[in-house]
Amino acid sequence: MNWSDTCAERLDVDVPLGPLTSYRVGGPARYLYSPQSADDLRAIARNARQAELPLKVLGRGANVLIRDDGFDGVVVRLDSDGFRSMRFEGRHVLVGAGCDLTKLCKAAAQRGLAGLECLVGIPGTVGGAIRMNAGGKFGCIGDTVDRFDVLTPDGRVESRSREQAQFGYRSCAIGDSIVLGAELVLIRQSRAEVWQRYREYWAYKKRTQPLADRSAGCVFKNPPGQSAGRLIDQAGLKGERCAGAVVSTQHANFISVDRDAAASDVLRLIDRIRARVSRQFGQDLELEIDVW
Ligand SMILES: Cc1cc2nc3c(=O)[nH]c(=O)nc-3n(C[C@H](O)[C@H](O)[C@H](O)COP(=O)(O)OP(=O)(O)OC[C@H]3O[C@@H](n4cnc5c(N)ncnc54)[C@H](O)[C@@H]3O)c2cc1C
Known part of the structure; x- marks a missing residue:
């Protein structure tokens, strides 16, 4: 590929993506770049x-499963200083896309x-x-967004505005x-x-989710009016295992992985869960995690 000189200097080749995600499984990216x-x-x-190469952006990889053969394209991470800024102005906060969510939540609470x-x-x-319009039963980030900047696929x-984003359940337009x-x-x-x-919500999370495990949070979206976790639990799948991947016994919508797990273990377990829930309840579960 004919990269510009400035790009080439900071372009890494064949970089394992697993360590950059919370599952910590999966293959390499052909190119990794931090603009x-x-x-x-x-x-x-x-x-x-x-160069007709697909490009994807990776945050903390907390909602992504990388396939074992990796991603044959360019992965960008907005982890340089230019993208991690956080500035409070009265009730408003201006944040870069690479800013750590936990740091931001704490800083707001402190103020x-x-x-x-x-x-x-x-x-x-x-x-x-x-x-992802991340959130849960107590609210989601979309509720706080006034406006945000994007780079469109054609380079603008x-x-x-919040209205244009049409924030929905784990979605943003x-x-x-x-x-x-x-x-x-x-x-x-x-x-x-x-x-x-803050402390109440944190205690609730610790009580209900396997936060110490390697996971990507909820694997499936809740079908309208139902709980994916409850369906998986009622299908008798808590503790169900495919090699290094297991349905959490604490929260059935979490798949936890062992150290030696492969992405294919997670994918096989996902297929098994979907098939069982569909057979027992006639409900097709939609993925919340993004599989690359
Ligand atoms: C233990 C645990 C608990 C969790 N609990 C919750 C929860 O309660 N509620 C919840 O909603 N989620 C939860 N998650 C999932 C995850 O934390 C969220 O989805 C989070 O918003 C992912 O952020 P990220 O930066 O890691 O994105 P990534 O996982 O890196 O990316 C997710 C998607 O967003 C895209 N993306 C990333 N950055 C950008 C960008 N700058 N511009 C455009 N697209 C981008 C990626 O391409 C990908 O499609 C949990 C995950 C874990 C591991």
């Missing part, structure tokens, strides 16, 4: 397009700013969280655009109140 700025990102995206404590215990970056930087950064608007409350909720 320093939006212009740099735009340049690498243009190069990839010209007595409410709205993000519902995201406690959700690993990831701001960009990944907006793409555009600002989008950005297509193949890449989130660059966002402005969130929070609610001023007493620090004690925000911290109290």
Whole structure:
């Protein structure tokens, strides 16, 4: 590929992606790149397009399963300083897409700013969280988004409002655009109140989810009006195992993996769960995790 000189210097080849994800399984990326700025990102995206190589953006990899044969394309990570900024201005916070979600939630709580404590215990970056509209029973990130910037597939930087994003259940209408950064608007409350909720939500998460395991959180989306975890549990699948991958006994919608697991173990277990739930309940489960 004819990379520009500046791109070539920071372009890594054949990089194992497993260690960059929370499952820690899966093969390499043909190319891995950490752009320093939006212009740099735009340049690498243009190069990839010209070379007809697919390009994907990886946050913390907390919602991604990489197949064992890896990804034959360009993976970008927004982990340089230029993408990790966080600036509070009154009730507003301006954040880069690579900013760590946990750090952001804590920083907001410390300032007595409410709205993000519902995201406690959700690993990831701001960009990944907006793409997935990360959240749960206490709220989701979309509720706090005022506007955000994206790089579109044809190379334009555009600002989008919350309305344009059409945040839904684990969804956001950005297509193949890449989130660059966002402005969130929070609610001023007493620090004690925000911290109290933060601690309550954190305790709930620890009680209900296997947070110490290697996983990517919930594997399947909840079908309308139902709980995927409950269906999997009722199908008798808690503890079900495919080699190094096992259905968590704490939360049936989590698949935990052993140290020597392969992505194919997770994929086989996913197929088995889907087949059993479909046979027993006539319900087709849709993936929440992104399989590359
Ligand atoms: C223990 C555990 C608990 C979890 N609990 C929850 C939970 O309660 N609620 C919940 O919603 N999720 C949960 N998750 C899943 C995960 O934390 C979230 O989906 C999180 O938002 C993923 O962020 P990330 O940066 O790691 O994204 P990644 O996993 O790296 O990427 C996820 C998707 O977003 C895309 N993406 C990443 N960055 C960008 C960007 N800048 N622009 C455009 N697209 C981008 C990727 O291409 C991919 O399609 C959990 C995961 C774990 C491991």
